[in-house]
């Protein structure tokens with residue numbers, strides 16, 4: 476009996492010693508590596524890795540070096556106290572218009588916005604331009620906007636060769652609507668182009684829709700459908716979409732398009748069926764694309780958005796939409812939980828654009844991080860029809876890290892204290 480006790484004791488001692496030795500080795504490794512930035516004491520929400528807990532995050536050489544419960548401060552060059560804050564993957568806005576320039580309109584135009592002017596300050600590290608360019612204009616967009624931006628800029632390429640440069644009533648020459656040229660562009664710029672886009676087209680022909688879908692299929696990417704095509708019914712559009720394709724302006728309520736919720740307040744069955752078979756619903760708030768009388772009944776009946784694309788442009792950012800965090804705050808006050816919101820703003824969005832290297836905080840991933848606060852108070856939220864709801868909580872972006880670099884710091888968490 477005594478012998479057994481002694482044996483157990485030795486075993487226990489051996490286990491403890493191994494554990495202590497491993498911890499010692501771990502701390503030596505960290506000290507040897509020297510962390511660039513340590514985010515200490517935050518509440519980590521990383522949907523890909525099912526983490527919703529207090530964890531530290533260490534950043535080294537632009538990447539997530541380690542995620543653990545307690546990483547020693549002594550191992551870091553810079554320690555930021557993020558206690559009381561949410562540490563999330565950098566947000567991804569899959570519906571923006573960012574080919575800004577001096578022309579009227581969106582293409583190289585004044586209605587678009589430069590990504591760094593709105594994204595970083597909202598915790599967004601990746602934006603996807605929604606077809607502002609086609610295969611003919613994409614190279615210019617790349618050199619003028621994508622290459623010089625701090626924000627990672629990706630794109631849906633328009634099936635129309637010059638992109639979204641045409642106003643309403645636009646009728647393309649069908650000879651220029653090219654599956655081949657579009658899919659070649661996707662292939663050539665595969666690090667930037669995530670899929671094809673059709674929308675803002677009022678002609679009767681299904682050719683643009685079908686060719687955009689075909690180009691997406693050939694390049695194994697999703698199709699992004701930006702409504703405003705009153706000639707096609709909503710059901711027809713959804714029926715033409717494959718699993719993984721994305722419809723935006725999901726909760727729009729305008730006369731030229733059938734709404735997702737019927738006159739009795741019920742989500743139309745074919746809409747729920749489309750979501751069930753894998754069609755993704757992006758908010759695409761924009762200037763006219765988000766209405767509480769659609770979004771709230773839809774939310775209550777299980778039609779939740781897959782992503783929080785804002786349809787960012789000069790008008791939407793100065794009206795009810797404001798920014799992606801404001802849209803996420805609307806859903807927080809409607810009743811969506813914070814982890815569900817973060818998932819849609821990061822990991823779900825990354826999956827929908829087939830960029831699973833993004834939207835997560837796995838060790839080894841690029842260090843794109845959003846540190847968010849939830850502010851309590853009395854707030855108003857406005858939809859595209861000038862309808863208002865009240866809420867008592869909203870998100871704010873405290874700190875944004877892009878590839879390991881601090882690019883937004885609302886309250887100077889990373890700054891030195893000024894001494895008088």
Ligand SMILES: [Zn+2]
Nearest residue numbers: 572605701786
């Ligand atoms: Zn748009």
